[in-house]
Amino acid sequence: MxxxxxxxxxxxxxxxxxxxxxxxxxxxxxxxxxxxxxxxxxxxxxxxxxxxxxxxxxxxxxxxxxxxxxxxxxxxxxxxxxxxxxxxxxxxxxxxxxxxxxxxxxxxxxxxxxxxxxxxxxxxxxxxxxxxxxxxxxxxxxxxxxxxxxxxxxxxxxxxxxxxxxxxxxxxxxxxxxxxxxxxxxxxxxxxxxxxxxxxxxxxHINFKNTVVDAKEGATQLTLKELAPVRLIKNKFFHEIQALYEKGTTKDELIQLLGRARAKKGMFEGDLEDGELEIGQIxxxxxxxxxxxxxxxxxxxxxxxxxxxxxxxxxx
CATH class of the missing domain: 3.20.20.70 (Aldolase class I)
Incomplete structure (x- = not known):
């Protein structure tokens, strides 16, 4: 090939x-x-x-x-x-x-x-x-x-x-x-x-891998465009982001919510609720x-x- x-x-x-x-x-x-x-x-x-x-x-x-x-x-x-x-x-x-x-x-x-x-x-x-x-x-x-x-x-x-x-x-x-x-x-x-x-x-983390395997159509969404657009699984953290958007958020509020090491917490440490879970629609x-x-x-x-x-x- x-x-x-x-x-x-x-x-x-x-x-x-x-x-x-x-x-x-x-x-x-x-x-x-x-x-x-x-x-x-x-x-x-x-x-x-x-x-x-x-x-x-x-x-x-x-x-x-x-x-x-x-x-x-x-x-x-x-x-x-x-x-x-x-x-x-x-x-x-x-x-x-x-x-x-x-x-x-x-x-x-x-x-x-x-x-x-x-x-x-x-x-x-x-x-x-x-x-x-x-x-x-x-x-x-x-x-x-x-x-x-x-x-x-x-x-x-x-x-x-x-x-x-x-x-x-x-x-x-x-x-x-x-x-x-x-x-x-x-x-x-x-x-x-x-x-x-x-x-x-x-x-x-195996928790994240299993979440990917269990994902269905519509399980992900692109968000955080004001910072750096990222596609995430819709977990507790994702819904907290959406709640900020619904009330009319600012860039500073998004940064504060994002904090530090969210991606590590989710994908590497396996926190499926408060971690950032990045994956594609596929x-x-x-x-x-x-x-x-x-x-x-x-x-x-x-x-x-x-x-x-x-x-x-x-x-x-």
Whole structure:
């Protein structure tokens, strides 16, 4: 299965395991890479030296390519970037910031750079900044999201129409059938997040994993647009946010309610009431917890079966 992305990263399948905070540690990244995908360590929830430990353990656990996802709003980003270079990481996905800030610095040090965007406008800005590829993430995605609320089905062909560099689709992708659909629309690969949350190797708390498995249609909603849009499961914390909106809230009130470490409390420590539970709409199609290798194998098998079916009914 060869695409511009498999060639860029030297991987077997055009599948990226998303670098999600509190979920994507070295165990998940190495397992995804060993299965033929590109595993990503999520630096957003790690202190610099914790990230160094995860990179070192990942290098011992796999001889395949892997990368690090870095939200550029991270307060210790200079230390994070230095550690990435010192540890010899060759692939970096940046998000939540201006790609011009770090792209040239990373590429000058021999690192392949990918930037995550939620709109055509920012995809073109990332290309102009010199990134090697773009992840275009639709409104369906979990975690932090775009204010435009553009769906993956709409975003991918819009970006493909004008982008010259490789394109990775994200948001609402958890099956091989959906993978085939977005690649028909122009993507060179897919980035999968929520499906890997419910994996054996994810560092998420088992309470959170089980909540994802139990989620049904309508279980999530995008909120907190005044701060940073985020898609959350509708738990007690979410309803407290909505109560503030109903009475007419201010940005300061939202910040006070959010407090500190809500995401850690929910996803990593398993507090299903007062924690922040970030997951995509596709959770309604996730019904079990599997090893990462099985998730990759299922995606590939479903993709190939969907391709055969499409050809039999002369779609392709």
């Amino acid at each position: 060869s695409t511009r992305i498999t060639e860029l990263f030297g991987i077997q399948y055009p599948i990226i395991q998303a670098g999600m905070i509190w979920n994507s540690g070295w165990r998940l990244a190495s397992a995804a890479s060993n299965a033929g995908a590109l595993g990503l360590i999520g630096a957003g929830s790690m202190y610099p030296e914790v990230l160094r430990e995860h990179i070192q353990k990942c290098k011992k656990a796999t001889d395949k390519p892997f990368g690090v996802n870095v939200p550029m709003l991270y307060p210790n980003i200079e230390d994070i970037m230095d550690i990435i270079v010192e540890e010899g990481v060759k692939i970096v996905f940046t998000s939540a910031g201006n790609p011009k800030t770090w792209t040239s610095w990373l590429k000058d040090r021999g690192i392949t750079v990918v930037h995550v965007v939620s709109s055509l406008k920012f995809a073109l800005k990332a290309q102009e900044a010199g990134v090697d590829a773009v992840v275009a993430e639709g409104f369906e995605a979990g975690g932090h999201n775009g204010r435009e609320e553009t769906t993956t089905l709409t975003l991918i062909p819009m970006v493909k129409e004008q982008l010259e560099i490789p394109l990775i689709a994200a948001g609402g992708i958890a099956t091989g059938q959906i993978m085939l659909a977005v690649m028909i629309l122009g993507a060179d690969a897919v980035q999968v997040g929520s499906r890997f949350v419910a994996s054996a190797e994810s560092s998420a 959770a309604g199609l996730i019904h079990d917890i599997k090893p990462a290798a099985q998730i990759v194998a299922d995606l590939v098998k479903e993709f190939e079966q969907a391709l055969i079916s499409a050809r039999q009914i002369k779609i392709l």
